[in-house]
Amino acid sequence: MWFPRLASNRVLRGCPSEAPFALIHKEANAERLYCLNDAAHSLGLYRGMNLADARALCPDLRSRPARPDLDARFLDVLRRWAMRYCPWVGREGADGLVLDVTGSAHLWGGEAAMLEDMRAVMARTGVALRLGVGATRGAAWARAHYGEDADLAQLPVAALRIGAETVTALQRLGLRSIGAVQGAARAPLARRFGPELLLRLDQAMGAVPEPITPEAEPPQYATRMTLPEPIGLVADVMGVTQRLLEPLCAKLRAQHMGARRLLLTLRRVDQASQQVDLRLAAPMRDTARILPLFQRGIDTIEAGFGIDMIRLEAVLVEPLAVQQIGHVDHGNDRLNDLITRIGTRIGLENIQRFQPADSHIPEHSFLIVPAAHSPSASGWHAPRPRPITLFPPEPIMAKGAEPPARFRWRRMSFSTGRAVGPERIAPEWWFENPAWASGLRDYWKVDTREGRRLWLFYTPQSPGWYVHGEFA
Template sequence: MHRRIVSLWFPRLASDRILRINPVEAPFAVTHHEKNMERLYCLNSQAVQQGLVQGMGLSDARALCPDLRTGPANLHADHHFLSALLRWADRYCPWVGFDGNDSLLLDVTGSTHLLGGEEEMLEDIHQRLTHSRLHVRSGLAGTRGAAWAISRYSKGIVPQDKLKIALSPLPVAALRLDDATCTALQRLGLRTIGELMAMPRATISRRFSLDVVRRMDQALGDQSEQIEPEAPKISYAARITFPDPIGLYGDVIAGLERLLNRICNKLKRQESGARALRLICQRVDQAAVQAELRLARPMREAECILPLFERSVRELDAGYGIDQLRLEAFDVEPLPLVQVDANTAHQDSGDALDDLITRLGSRIGLDNIIRFLPAESHVPERAFVEASAAYTSPESKWPRNQGSQRPLRLFSPEPINATSRIPPRKFCWRRMHFSLVKATGPERIAPEWWLDDPSWRSGVRDYWHIETKQGRRLWMFYTPRHPAWFVQGEFA
């Protein structure tokens, strides 16, 4: 079976996208900022009839056409619109891909008979796109390069055995060559593809780059060229519309439960879990209120997610009523199935902790709930890091300290009035007087020389475990280079 490729080129994609929403019966152009000035980016048919061309400066265009209306370019919106057209083109074949920023490629091999043939399929494409107020040019050929050339420099369908005849009268630019190469070929008198094909291949490769020969082989089918289809993006969203407005908490929860079941079933089929969900309530006054839920772990159980929405749903302002609910999961992670075994109970305990973090996070924010994780450092204040509890797992194996015991409470060093090398028998700390009962140490800790830490510029520290008569157990250190004593922690 011979390969058949369709190229759909939308020469006025940017302007058609805007005019479909806000139609105007006047010259219209989409502009963008280029080389320190506003230039015309895309024109409608009325603007072209006035003599305007793409790339013209906006001031010159207004001088030539005072009635010109303009709008700013939005490349992101154009790509989103082209992506919608790509999904629409799936009705004709399953193999559809982008070709630049304004065209699509369809591999219709073996699928044209479903619509009655190649001519009937192209006619159906043009009718549907014209009905949607879109300008399109198409080309159907046996290669990707030939289809691209026909859509831009000719029209119609090229039979498989007449590929070379159809390409011969087209300009060399139809081979998808850059402007500099096309200009160089035209200076040598090679204006059409037929004239270029008549030249010896060795001469072409010596005078020009191998890209010219490669593009010619791709257009003629001597070198294969694949279409890269866009992977379908799975949308985890559901919507429900009510015949009469609702406003009671129980009604909203009942609708939310139905939406959750639909999304969670889809998540289960994809072996994924949601990290964040957003409930959008459309009110009868055209205003929208929303409730957002962020989860401490990926979940796909509707019965577990629904109670977590309770607080945020109660705070919603229903106004004069809600006539539509929309639920979407916008942060989805892989969540493969696991075998149930003896360790399931341990996993359930971890899930219970994550659910608690989720409930607390709905009140104070997930980013405000942190946990400590070990870090590779022998310096006490840098032996741990603070991490978000929702996006990290607890560390069960903390490194064992080879020296003295570390205090449970650690704070910035606080000086006391003592300078002797041995621990002071009496000292004052935080306006409280203490008497020494027992001192264990010292444990010498050297600074990390590769880090410039101002708090460690005093040199090494000799740490002591101090027990006082008043019952406080302190963690103190002495700095030999600059004699002084500091309290940095307290044991429980």
Template sequence: MQKRVVSMWFPRLPSDRVLRVRPFETHSETPFVLTQNQQNTQRVYCLNRAAEKQGLYRGMGFSDARSYCPELQSQPANTNADSQFLHVLARWGKRYCPWVGVDGDDGLLFNVSGSTHLFGGEQGMLVDMRQRLARAQINARIGIGDTRGAAWALAHYGDDATVSDVGEIANLPIAALRVDAKTDMSLQRVGLRKISDLLTLPRASVARRFGGDVLLRLDQTLGQQPEQISPLQDAPHYGVRMTFPDPIGLYDDVMAGTARLLDRLCAKLKAQEMGARVLQLTLRRVDKGNQQVELRLAAPLRDHTRILPLFERGVHDVDAGFGIDQLRLAAVHVEPLPNEQITPSSAKPRDGLDDLITRLGNRIGLENIQRFHPADSHIPERSFQISPAAYSDASGNWVALRPRPLRLFPPETIRFTGQITSRPPMQFHWRKMFFSIARATGPERIAPEWWLPDDNWRSGLRDYWRIETRQGRRLWLFFTPQNPNWFAQGEFA
């Protein structure tokens, strides 16, 4: 069968992606550009047709563009989102043929051999493609040819008439051969402007003068050298299921079924070098009601002997009703977990701890198992950060320049008689207990961090004193000079 390849080129993919979600009237005539920071300058990355009409072009400085065109609208470019959008389009393209590949960062390739008749022939397919893309407000140029090179050349340099014989291609400029800009320039310098000029020359001298690349591209375009389209792989699916001829309801049976599913799922995860982070076990009952058991793991895991006991608690709570006739196990969230060589030094003793965190997390929530991390602040409440232990590793050096209390509480006023002075009172009441001061060390002045608004620090500066009372307890008091008062905020050992 004759091989047919469609090449689709999206000349303005980044700006189309941004503009198609805006109301139509605003972007049909308003100039719009996407900007990107290149070599410390904001440059125009992509622009729409209205902006091009105003004389703007890609790669020009953004401030220049704004001065030429004061009503210019702009937005920073997001190349990651562009690439994702292209992959979405590739997935859409599978409606035309199963072999869809991504070509660079602004094109798609379809191997449509044998599937054109489903759309009423090649013309019908191309019309369908154009209509759908136009409805989605995406600028596209489409070429069809016998080879990947020919389709690419027609998409980028041809007019929209879709003839793809050698004669048509021969009229295209040299750049349509996908040669680099330097080679293109040197070919033009010797007067070779069109592909037909190149065809008439002896091959040996072309290869000697311009390298083998030009001839390779030429042969690929004309179909004398094969070139493949590598289709995108489907994202691996981490889900397995098992259907029973008769409904089951006993705990042991469900666990045995889960164990079998887990074996298969872990084999799948292992093949992809992934580890499950969130697992979901769905138990379908005969009355079509679904019961779900979710397992959130403290670390990526694909060891079925370790995962299975973690399911016990959840499966215990399941109401089997009249029986369960299908089990479905899916790894909802996976993380890369590369194979590791097991050596005595790399054997992780943390496995047991991770399992414990998982078990506790399934009872009180994985984000409630926390760990302290040092933070760079003099404010006592902000001298540490708390983050879930499952998503962070133990880290950091704890350096205390001055003694800090073991226990912190929100500031509590202390009661005392007499004048409020900047020296601590000799005797005071705190939490209905009486204290007399035997030794006071201080003051240590801590200023509020003005860049972070905090209601507790509205009272301004604080002078902290370390107080040893004759009754034994060692307290951390502070005085607020801008708003004179005394408070207790912590207790030492």
């Protein structure tokens, strides 16, 4: 199957028009025609032509930028459509499909009927189609591109899928058709053109096999169930969810994947649909563990007149290797379940854990990371005593480099019982940090006679005293 105007057909399906039309692709700093429709072709334009030249020939040419990525997706859609004819469908270049119809043509009443059906469907769809049938892949390609019912030996040498230079050189030698090349002596041809030409020739003739690589469908992690009678009880919905989860989890297990985010869509009798979004703290594929996590989401569903269709989809999956069951406890699984349950209420990113960071600035000596997406990290160390709570620095009235004997903080008055320090911490000059714009800090641990143990600092470069934290 060859789609000679795949790209322009794709665009023109959205806005049908008989006027000359072309898609433009920028190559080597020049805008060139990438694909054009029949009207433009009949005016003498051709693929690869400069856009300025084309405009000179055809002033009312309509053009659009080409989107090769969308073309590839459209070809993929066509590939899936072609699987109705046979299960063995592969791509052929950027604008063709190759089908191995051996053994499936009789289902359509013979090859001719099958081709007729393909042509009819594509004509309705508005996509130009050229078909070629052959005993080999090369022969089918040659017929699709250079004459559908022609004898292979009569076709020009370009039908052998060889480069333009080789074609020109062969024509100069007087070898204009495939039959002529076949009749020529092989050794001089191989010496002159390399193995490529003879390989293509043998592939077209069937002397060398050329397999078709069918593309595997990406696994779809979704299940659904349509119910004959609408349901409305929470227990019933949970039951259906369980029956949907089981095949989904079996599929995930077969693919060695785990679901990270599940979406349960419930359609009501009145066509309104509601969704339950479940984000998991760890990839999972265990029905018994996932099901209870849906409880909270399903409780909030408004059933109305009843639910008659439920669809469950794993929106986000992650690889999850099979793990050996050992004597170790499953505390981690329980913890992940708990994080998921709490996460459905307050958001998964609001459950955090600490990770050590490499900085001597107290505020930057740790990272706060979402617990669901990062492992717990050890390696904590504190060479000097640190307060247990830290707050933004709160200024106090005091003078001098020594800790004040008396001070007021948060409308309470304190007298210093013992001061330990100073510990000088310099700002990280390689970072712009407005909080440390006041320069060096001399930290003191001040035990007040009133009992509170505070972490004070003095900034010698712009004198002032601040309270930064509190010890236990």
